[in-house]
Amino acid sequence: MFSRPDQAQFLPLEQMQVLLQTLEAQGYQCQGPTPENGAIVMREIHSANGLPRALQAEQTPGHYRLTRDPRNRYFAWANGPQAIKPHVFAAQESLWQVRRDEQGKLQFEAVMPNVPPVAIIGVRACDLAALALQDAQFLREGRRDAQYAQRRERLFLVAVQCAEPAATCFCASTGDGPTPTGGYDLSLAELAEGFVIVSGSDKGQAVLDALDLAPATREQIDAARQQGQATAAAQTRSLPGRNLRDTLMRNLEHPRWDEVAARCLACGNCTAVCPTCFCHAEVDVPALDGETSQHERIWDSCFGEAHGHLHGFNVRSDIRSRYRQWLTHKLATWHDQFGRSGCVGCGRCIAWCPVGIDLTEEAAALTELSDQPAPRPASASGGGE
Amino acid sequence: MPSCPPGCKPIDAGPPHAATVVARTQESPTIFTLQLRLDDAAAQAGYRFAPGQFNMLYLFGVGEVPISIMSDPDAREGIGHTIRAVGRVTRGLAALQPGDKLGLRGPFGRGWPLQEMGGRDVVLVTGGLGCAPAVSVIHYVLRRRERFGKLVVIQGVKHADDLIWREQYDRWAKLPDTQVLVAADEGAALWPWHVGRVTELFDLAQFNPARAVAMMCGPEGMMRVTAEQLLARRLPESSLYLSMERNMQCAVGRCGHCQFGGAFVCRDGPVFNWGDVKALLPHRGF
Numbered sequence: 001m002f003s004r005p006d007q008a009q010f011l012p013l014e015q016m017q018v019l020l021q022t023l024e025a026q027g028y029q030c031q032g033p034t035p036e037n038g039a040i041v042m043r044e045i046h047s048a049n050g051l052p053r054a055l056q057a058e059q060t061p062g063h064y065r066l067t068r069d070p071r072n073r074y075f076a077w078a079n080g081p082q083a084i085k086p087h088v089f090a091a092q093e094s095l096w097q098v099r100r101d102e103q104g105k106l107q108f109e110a111v112m113p114n115v116p117p118v119a120i121i122g123v124r125a126c127d128l129a130a131l132a133l134q135d136a137q138f139l140r141e142g143r144r145d146a147q148y149a150q151r152r153e154r155l156f157l158v159a160v161q162c163a164e165p166a167a168t169c170f171c172a173s174t175g176d177g178p179t180p181t182g183g184y185d186l187s188l189a190e191l192a193e194g195f196v197i198v199s200g201s202d203k204g205q206a207v208l209d210a211l212d213l214a215p216a217t218r219e220q221i222d223a224a225r226q227q228g229q230a231t232a233a234a235q236t237r238s239l240p241g242r243n244l245r246d247t248l249m250r251n252l253e254h255p256r257w258d259e260v261a262a263r264c265l266a267c268g269n270c271t272a273v274c275p276t277c278f279c280h281a282e283v284d285v286p287a288l289d290g291e292t293s294q295h296e297r298i299w300d301s302c303f304g305e306a307h308g309h310l311h312g313f314n315v316r317s318d319i320r321s322r323y324r325q326w327l328t329h330k331l332a333t334w335h336d337q338f339g340r341s342g343c344v345g346c347g348r349c350i351a352w353c354p355v356g357i358d359l360t361e362e363a364a365a366l367t368e369l370s371d372q373p374a375p376r377p378a379s380a381s382g383g384g385e
Numbered sequence: 386m387p388s389c390p391p392g393c394k395p396i397d398a399g400p401p402h403a404a405t406v407v408a409r410t411q412e413s414p415t416i417f418t419l420q421l422r423l424d425d426a427a428a429q430a431g432y433r434f435a436p437g438q439f440n441m442l443y444l445f446g447v448g449e450v451p452i453s454i455m456s457d458p459d460a461r462e463g464i465g466h467t468i469r470a471v472g473r474v475t476r477g478l479a480a481l482q483p484g485d486k487l488g489l490r491g492p493f494g495r496g497w498p499l500q501e502m503g504g505r506d507v508v509l510v511t512g513g514l515g516c517a518p519a520v521s522v523i524h525y526v527l528r529r530r531e532r533f534g535k536l537v538v539i540q541g542v543k544h545a546d547d548l549i550w551r552e553q554y555d556r557w558a559k560l561p562d563t564q565v566l567v568a569a570d571e572g573a574a575l576w577p578w579h580v581g582r583v584t585e586l587f588d589l590a591q592f593n594p595a596r597a598v599a600m601m602c603g604p605e606g607m608m609r610v611t612a613e614q615l616l617a618r619r620l621p622e623s624s625l626y627l628s629m630e631r632n633m634q635c636a637v638g639r640c641g642h643c644q645f646g647g648a649f650v651c652r653d654g655p656v657f658n659w660g661d662v663k664a665l666l667p668h669r670g671f
Contacts, residue, residue: 095398095399095400096399096400096401097400098400098401098443098445098488100445100446100486104485104486105403105424105486106403106445106486106487106488107403108399108400108401108402108403108488109400110399110400137639138639140638143397143398143637143638143639145398145639146398249646249664252668253668278639278641279640279641279642280634280635280639280640280641281634281640281642282448282449282634282635282640283448284446284447284448286445286446286447290446293445293446295399295400295443295448295449297635297640300640300641300642302641307632307642308631308632308642308670309632310630310631310632311469311471311472311475312471315631315632315670315671316670318670320670321669321670321671322670324670325644325670325671328646329644333644333646333647334647335647336646336647336648337647337649
């Protein structure tokens with residue numbers, strides 16, 4: 001957010017309501033953090049009163065609990081199981097449909113989602129980094145995914161600097177956080193009395209102009225910057241490097257794959273909560289009258305039996321090969337496809353794994369650096385502000 | 386390698402184009418060939434593909450399957466697909482008769498290295514139904530015979546009864562500068578060819594490794610042994626190609642199922658140079 005600190009303004013706490021009203025007035029449906037079934041999820045909200053305060057998300061391997069935040073902040077929860085991904089890459093949606101007439105002739109037509117413009121309040125730097133990777137996959141030059149593109153164009157992102165990382169967070173080590181540096185329309189840094197706010201797009205600037213705020217003071221900007229640095233320094237997990245490609249691909253028969261496979265349930269939770277995972281199945285859902293059929297895509301997981309299915313055999317019949325596929329794709333071959341790792345350090349796969357498998361621990365063991373160094377200082381990670 | 390020849394306009398992620406079965410041939414008890422035409426005359430006229438590419442065929446209400454194109458790119462009688470009835474979609478496709486409708490999108494992926502083949506010996510090693518993607522390249526060479534050196538077709542099947550297109554192999558075997566070597570792990574009465582592994586035929590193959598291009602299609606174990614044998618005969622690695630098979634659902638590098646290391650087989654393959662896949666191929670599970 002401090003790419004343009006000179007432009008920073010200040011949104012007092014009581015004006016959060018005005019921000020939401022302005023977004024609604026400009027036609028956005030606001031999706032904001034909402035506690036549901038013991039976790040923070042994004043749901044439609046209409047007022048700042050709908051935003052939870054004083055909630056923290058305590059996360060450790062296999063563990064997620066909402067607890068009280070003594071500082072009574074809006075955004076003290078580090079993250080929830082989902083943020084942006086379901087709003088651009090829907091968990092299930094029709095891609096096209098087909099109608100069969102009495103003569104048996106087939107008529108195909110594309111199906112568009114026709115979603116309203118959506119503003120998501122409270123996305124994190126890791127979520128924005130993940131969105132950039134989803135964009136690279138679904139909006140690839142010459143291969144634009146029409147449904148994704150429509151949802152993406154209608155998205156307005158209000159980012160928030162992370163001030164209270166969970167124990168599972170390691171965005172400083174991947175270089176993706178904790179302070180948003182781009183990809184948002186508006187970005188907030190929460191201080192005791194309000195928010196330092198900057199815009200990152202023309203859409204964001206239009207909203208900011210409508211709010212008619214005072215510039216942030218030098219002290220407020222410094223406080224936000226220091227908060228980001230402190231958050232990075234507070235992270236206790238890290239990956240052993242930003243590019244583990246060659247090391248991992250040299251260790252494809254490492255005994256650790258057997259060991260992690262013995263613990264892994266192949267449930268696919270990690271891939272469901274991972275903000276960069278893009279695998280999806282394509283299935284037909286025929287109508288009962290037999291005249292039409294919807295061709296849908298549904299999130300899929302490389303941990304599932306069907307993912308590696310070929311006629312007559314399964315490419316990945318055991319959990320070892322499925323875990324290895326997931327981890328080597330995320331941390332190694334992602335570099336070949338997208339020029340960077342597929343991990344943004346959000347830690348969701350660690351918290352939501354029912355048996356608490358820790359990606360950072362597995363990566364360290366597989367790259368033979370189990371004597372993990374202490375977390376890097378923020379200056380070395382580059383994610384400190 | 387070009388993704389498709391000049392004039393090729395790939396049909397993208399969908400929806401498919403309506404198509405009609407114009408001919409159906411039963412090749413064996415479970416294998417059949419469908420010749421298809423796109424219902425839209427302009428789309429059919431503009432349809433171009435390269436040998437080795439594949440289409441997604443859609444069966445109403447059931448779903449899609451990737452099927453390689455076996456016809457000659459210049460053939461006008463239809464777009465040919467040889468299919469084995471093994472799954473939900475392919476068993477449904479097996480029931481289609483001339484005049485029946487289905488959906489088609491494609492062609493997808495990178496085909497065989499036709500440009501590199503000019504003036505060189507062409508060696509094709511195929512196993513099982515692996516012959517389908519290779520048949521289109523055989524047709525391609527035979528129709529433009531003067532452009533290429535020797536043609537060596539090496540085909541292996543598990544059982545003698547699995548060999549389809551037997552008359553075709555007989556016919557090719559009689560052509561000049563063309564060698565056909567067939568092996569069945571298990572023979573049968575009147576089986577004129579070798580009984581044993583396809584890889585036992587390499588000593589009989591007559592080609593100049595220094596000026597040959599070799600193409601493989603079939604089970605990965607068979608292709609790995611074939612590669613060893615060909616490389617041992619001093620075929621340069623850069624002259625060795627294979628067609629890979631993976632679970633393909635979107636065909637445009639999006640759904641993630643067909644990833645092989647960093648490659649999306651549907652988009653970056655299915656034809657690869659040996660050097661691009663040799664490191665990962667021995668590791669089961671990719």
